[in-house]
Amino acid sequence: VLVAIAGGVGAARLLAGLVRAMDPAGIMAVVNTGDDMTLHGLHISPDIDTITYTLAGRSNPATGWGLAGDTFSAMAELADLGGQAWFGLGDRDLATHLYRTQRLAEGASLSAVTAELAARRGVALRVVPMSDDPVRTRLSLDPAGVPATGFPGIADPDDVAFQDYFVRLRHGVPVRAVRFDGAERSRPAPGVLEAIEAADEIVVCPSNPLVSIGPVLAVPGIADALARRRPDVVAVSPIVAGQALKGPADRLLRELGHESSVLGVARLYAPWAGSLVVDVADAALAPAVEEVGLHCIVVDTVMSSPGRSLELARRLLGARR
């Protein structure tokens, strides 16, 4: 049994390799829900959907979000109405959010709804939200990067919802703090702690350490459970040659006082990860990673094709010390 701590696109690619490298029924993906939001009254879970769509073979490779071949009639009409059309929701993608919102209103838990949606879409691995309780990633922007007039649609630059930062502002504004509202009162979703305890191996996907893996660790109990399994926790660095392959992980690391390198990632993960997988481009930093106390595995980590995802997955299986 393998547990994967997961964010969005990078995690989805690795999971797509893992399901080919082992029995998918033995995989539990514990997914960040700090990016979740309520918009138009709908509960939207971007990372869960990215993973489910990818594993169902229906993700849009051009965007990293949404369904391949989807249409955007609802959004076009919403834009005509002057509504909030900044967060792109395809017509078929909308069905996911309609389904989830209705089921939650009926009293189902987010983990139950997530399992239903994954099953309906033929996803064989277990997709589990980090928590059934609301945890919301919020950011304080660096005042130096905020124009005197503020940003349209952003009421308080010191308290910005994640998708406002990520989509509205296209993560192009410096950040000075990240927090996870509701985390201290949240509980891990049913089965998560038990799975971490019983797993043969725990993989931390190449997702943003601060805003994808960070919220999962902020759910009380999960970081401790990982620390108890430290020798079996293998993390994949999302930073390659100092840069994020996608998204703002490199800038966020620097802005929040970390080093944007595999070494910065190693220092963040050292308390609970036994191994760090770094790309061949970072081979020279392997000794420094080992000095931080992590076993350093140097392989090709850039999953530019399904074949490369499978190869990385195979290297991870049994990679623990």
Add this chain to the structure above:
Amino acid sequence: VLVAIAGGVGAARLLAGLVRAMDPAGIMAVVNTGDDMTLHGLHISPDIDTITYTLAGRSNPATGWGLAGDTFSAMAELADLGGQAWFGLGDRDLATHLYRTQRLAEGASLSAVTAELAARRGVALRVVPMSDDPVRTRLSLDPAGVPATGFPGIADPDDVAFQDYFVRLRHGVPVRAVRFDGAERSRPAPGVLEAIEAADEIVVCPSNPLVSIGPVLAVPGIADALARRRPDVVAVSPIVAGQALKGPADRLLRELGHESSVLGVARLYAPWAGSLVVDVADAALAPAVEEVGLHCIVVDTVMSSPGRSLELARRLLGARR
């Protein structure tokens, strides 16, 4: 200035004639919201949308609901997911509900959102919900018409939401009672009572007396305001030759102890309507209507084309005693 008390399709057709017969800016449509519901987390206002779409020239004449030429990708996907796809929402139609739900969540009133949507769609008359407060039409089914196993998706046949009756059960089940949950605590939307008081004429559209006009009358203050203007209240019978042109009005009248005829309508409306417009098919009943105490106007009321709607509208203007 003209006030029109309105349900859905029949009202929309008459309003489409009225806006051609007079200055649309002088018309306020006070619209039934007893059919409103929350589904998929979205606030859906079927009668308001039917009227707005029709007046915007975008209604689907084949169905009476939704937008002409709309697509149904979201619903197709929702059906694949096993979700609640029984209430058809087109992709562009969805934008209306997304917009409304988001604005309500932001604190806007239903009347403010309704005005925004009407303005954005270029509708010149004032479309006003009967109330900004939630009023929900609920029905008790006649046990004789309910199979021993009940109906799928209907938890309690004694407490059925309007759209469950109207759409899920295709209004094919006898009803023994109708009530308007929340009506006693509701207030008329801003401006409604003032408009009734000041109007030159008040038209009651050919809508279902019990479940379209009934909820409007159940909002405290509206029936009294109409009664004070009784000589200027002109109602159009939705019953022609004993039958409803559309929907279950004829059966509901019988099931709830009324006569399914213009006479049944006259008796229901007599406390607050001065005139009843009946179709030429019911000319023989005009004396009986007059006996109930209403001035009876016999014209062609079947709005089978825009020209017929305009003709009826012209006959109504100045038709009061």
